[in-house]
């Protein structure tokens with residue numbers, strides 16, 4: 001059996017090696033290392049894939065979030081509501097910009113931001129909602145957009161984990177994750193569904209004016225060379241990463257299908273195991289992570305047992321954001337986070353990537369089942 005990886009980047013690279021190597025060499029020969037034709041090509045191919053008017057590439061997914069918030073003109077003291085159960089980048093940029101993070105609880109089934117909790121948290125100072133499409137599926141965008149309209153709020157989709165997922169609204173229309181709110185961010189960190197071979201990110205929007213503002217912000221606030229109209233940042237996707245991403249974007253549909261196939265095999269193996277809850281699909285799910293909930297099982301002992309059997313696994317996320325030292329705040333009450341406080345004890349993510357084979361899935365599932373039946 002091939003060694004099991006949490007994410008098998010080597011196996012994936014082997015299949016596109018010739019194309020990727022040739023396009024990287026092309027960039028080297030061209031010397032157009034920054035903002036070269038590869039970046040423009042990738043930008044326009046991603047716009048087509050997502051069916052969005054503007055993709056603005058940048059240096060990473062954290063910058064993408066920060067720049068989106070700067071582009072919207074959010075000001076110190078503005079309240080921004082986001083999920084308590086997610087990666088810290090989301091709340092980090094809110095705090096960095098001196099905005100006020102307002103963390104709220106998530107759903108117990110799909111782990112996405114809880115609509116009732118958002119509604120409860122809205123105050124006259126609230127300016128934006130940042131739903132994170134966690135583990136590969138969209139938050140309830142219909143309800144979030146309704147709330148945003150009612151209270152005149154911006155919606156910034158953190159789409160670092162769900163690129164390529166479809167979201168179907170109650171009226172039957174389907175859009176790609178990250179093209180529904182006012183603006184969205186994504187990450188091309190290597191392990192992401194669309195990952196490059198270093199750091200990378202992008203911002204998406206259908207709003208022409210916002211896109212123009214953001215294009216200046218990513219480039220030192222310049223709209224005309226050496227004319228700095230607003231305070232900006234230096235956040236660029238480099239041409240080598242864009243070349244890698246162009247090769248991988250062509251395969252994104254195939255990659256997401258491979259993840260979905262692996263997820264359905266995991267689901268089937270665990271279907272009769274009462275103490276395991278497999279991921280709930282509230283819509284299309286592109287399985288950035290395959291995350292189980294275990295009930296009445298020592299989750300940390302399970303993780304240790306899997307590691308002893310050379311099965312990597314992860315706990316995403318072990319600490320709620322409201323309890324992280326950097327973000328603790330007297331405003332938060334433990335009673336407001338019952339779901340997150342429970343999830344951090346119960347979740348465990350299994351290897352999930354495009355190269356998992358049947359033998360590996362069989363081994364992983366048999367070891368999980370062996371442990372929970374002990």
Ligand SMILES: Cc1ncc(COP(=O)(O)O)c(C=O)c1O
Pocket residue numbers: 060061062063086087089090132158160161186187188189199200201
């Ligand atoms: C939900 C979420 N938001 C933001 C980020 C930040 O992306 P990056 O690592 O590219 O800065 C990540 C990546 O890990 C993420 O998972």
